[in-house]
Amino acid sequence: MRRLKKRVQFLKAARGSKIAARGFVLQAIKVADPTPGVGYTVTKKTGNAPERSRIKRRLRAAVADCSGALVAGHDYVLIGRRASLTEPFDTLVTGLGSALRRIHTQKPQRTEAKP
Helix, strand or coil: CEECCCHHHHHHHHCCEEEECCCEEEEEEECCCCCCEEEEECCHHHCCHHHHHHHHHHHHHHHHHCHHHCCCCEEEEEEECCHHHHCCHHHHHHHHHHHHHHHHHCCCCCCCCCC
């Protein structure tokens, strides 16, 4: 599993499919790289630095539990919401698993422009 670090990777994922859940928003797009990539983002609106870090840690742990559901050749971005701080971890993992299934069974909302 790759980690998304560059802004371009996050912007590309934003053009893909989106699924909103209580504790996060999942964005996904198909890419040429065969290994799945995952990135995390939490805005300052959600809280102070320790709260944002806790949200990211919880999301990373949830992705580790659901790593079998990640599809090769896709990039995923998880946008953390404040609700993920108080949501039970089992519920967070279940929600992420169902979001991953739904994002791959729905029709793509937007397609990547071809040069």
